[in-house]
Amino acid sequence: MSARVMLITGGFGGLGTRLGALAADAGYKVALVGRSRAQDTGFPALRLEGIDTGRPEEARKAVDLVVEQLGGLDVLVNATGDFTIGSVQDGNVEDWARLYAANVVPAVAASQAAIPALVASGSGRIVNVGAALGGQGAPFVGAASASKSALARMTEAAAAELAESGVTVNIVLPTIIDSPRNRQMMPDADPADWVSYEQVAGAILSLAAPEAGDRTGQAIPIGF
Incomplete structure (x- = not known):
């Protein structure tokens, strides 16, 4: 069987890079995309x-290049994202739009671009990287919480829409990732x-496997 192909958005960040390395070690052909x-x-x-x-x-351009140069697409990992701290009362209103644009819109656009190739794969997988704080609003992280909640709802909707296609859609929900920026x-x-890159990557690889076809619409907590 030929190697599966994984496309990672946000691929030049800490998580994307570490996931790419582990996926390559596991036998995937890896594509990293980023701004x-x-x-x-x-x-x-x-x-x-x-x-x-x-x-x-641009999302369609990325998918087309991956399919052309790597021979197809089996797994899309949406690992783009951003985070900010600020109160509802005094925080920057523009942060709410910015985080929605960073945490939700790229996942929707990349998924739309990738779905035809993922359906053609026969065992296509979409894995979104969310956050535990998307489950409930908390002080001073309202914008981040709301945008990550929207990503979780997008995951559920896409999973239901693609239920008969062979494409699964899931989301991982780490608590706080141990990254230089968070520190x-x-x-x-x-x-x-805090949660390591390896812990998050391990959960993603589990959901990306061909054998994980019975897991869709699931939210996988990490670090609880």
């Missing part, structure tokens, strides 16, 4: 830089109980 400049991180991958998957035409934004927090 920033690609860096060679030591594992084989198709690196598509300067592409904003929040724009439908910078929360310097007084103790990262000892």
Whole structure:
């Protein structure tokens, strides 16, 4: 059987890069896409830089390049996202639109672009990277919570719509990922109980497997 193909949006961030490395080790042909400049991180991958998957035409361009150069598409991982801290009372209103544009719109556009190829795969998988805070609003993270909640609802809707197609759609919900940016934004927090890139990547790879065809519309908590 030929190697499965995985496309990771947000592929040049810490999680995307680590997932790409682990997926390559597991035998996947990996494509990384992102708006920033690609860096060679030591594992084989198709690196598509300067592409904003929040724009439908650019998302379609990325998918077309992956299908053309890697021979198809089996797994889409939507790992783009952003986060901010601010209160409902005094926070920046523009943050709400910005986080929706960062956390929801790229996942919708990339999924729309990828679905035909994923259906053709016969065992297509979409895995969205959400957050535990999307389950319930909390002080000072309202914009992030609302946008991640919207991503979870998008996951459920897409799973139901694609139920007869062979394509599954799931979402992983880490608590706080131990990333350089989170350490910078929360310097007084103790990262000892935060979630590692490896933990998130492991859950994604489990959902991406051909054998995971009976798992769809699920929200997988990580770090509880």
